[in-house]
Amino acid sequence: MIKYFIFLVFVLSSCQSARQEDDHPKGRVIGEIKRKATEAIVKKYGFPCVGGGAEAMDEIRALHIAFQVRRVLQKEEGRRLLVDCVEELAAAANSHPELKNYFLDDKFGPEHAEITLFTCQPDGKEVYFPDIAVFSARMGYIRYRTVDKENPNGYWTREDETFPQAMAILEAEKLNLFDLNSTAAKVERD
Numbered sequence: 001m002i003k004y005f006i007f008l009v010f011v012l013s014s015c016q017s018a019r020q021e022d023d024h025p026k027g028r029v030i031g032e033i034k035r036k037a038t039e040a041i042v043k044k045y046g047f048p049c050v051g052g053g054a055e056a057m058d059e060i061r062a063l064h065i066a067f068q069v070r071r072v073l074q075k076e077e078g079r080r081l082l083v084d085c086v087e088e089l090a091a092a093a094n095s096h097p098e099l100k101n102y103f104l105d106d107k108f109g110p111e112h113a114e115i116t117l118f119t120c121q122p123d124g125k126e127v128y129f130p131d132i133a134v135f136s137a138r139m140g141y142i143r144y145r146t147v148d149k150e151n152p153n154g155y156w157t158r159e160d161e162t163f164p165q166a167m168a169i170l171e172a173e174k175l176n177l178f179d180l181n182s183t184a185a186k187v188e189r190d
Contacts, residue, residue, distance in 0.1 A: 025098070025102075026056060026102045029060075029096060029098045029099060029101075030054045030056060030060060032096060033063060033089075033092050033096050033099070034054075034063055034065060034092075036096075037085075037089040037091075037093075038052070038065055040092070041067065041085050041088050042067075044088075045067075047067035047068060047069055047117070048067065048068050049065060049067055050066050050067060050068045050118065051065075051066040052064050052065040052066060056102070059103060059104040060099070060102045060103045060104075060112075061104065061112065062112050062113070062139070063108075063113060064114040064115075064116070065089065065114070065115055065116075066116040066117075066118065067085075067117050067118070068118050069117050069119045069120070070119075070121070070122050070124065071119070071121075071122055072121065072127055072131045073119055073132060073135065075132060078119075078135040078144065079135075079142060079166050079169065079170065080170060081135070082117065082135055082137045082142055082166070083137075083142075083166055085113075085117075085137070086110050086115055086137045086163070089108075089113045089115065090113055093108035093112070093113075094107060094108050109140075110140050111140035114137065114138045114139070115136065115137045116134065116135070116136045116137075116138075117135040117136070118134055119133055119134070126147065126149075126152070127147070128146070128148065128152075129146040129147065129148050129149070129156045131146065133146055133147045133155075134147075134155075140162060140163045141161065141163065142160070142162075142163060142166045143158070143160050144157075144158070144159045144160075145158055145159075
């Protein structure tokens, strides 16, 4: 239930912000950044965008984009996808020539990017514990949430890690994979 509520908030906020984006130069910049990042992510992964928004009263503080993933993701894959999506959004923001006019900080980083991946079965049915239903990156944290089938009105489990921790885990996985490949190649040669 809470998953549907969050989904509805994203959809409604994206509809509202889409109407207002062209009314103000800051809104236009936000819209251009979100569109560029969304197009790159959709092209790379094929996930449909289901909403978005921004925290931008006086200056741009954060940009939000949400996607639906129609398959179950393992934690490791979800982490890689979130990190990549955050990096796509940051690249789109930092490459925009007008961002500095509306952005408080020197550089748009993971603490300013909010990406949500709502997972479901390929047939559209809910994902329940032990599978992760919601992967999100928000304010420099990577979050994993599961839903209990018996009580779908909240999250069953919640797990957080900082963005630097997620990057370190990904780097360690990459090194372990490299070490395994090197060992396998060495064994084949012997």
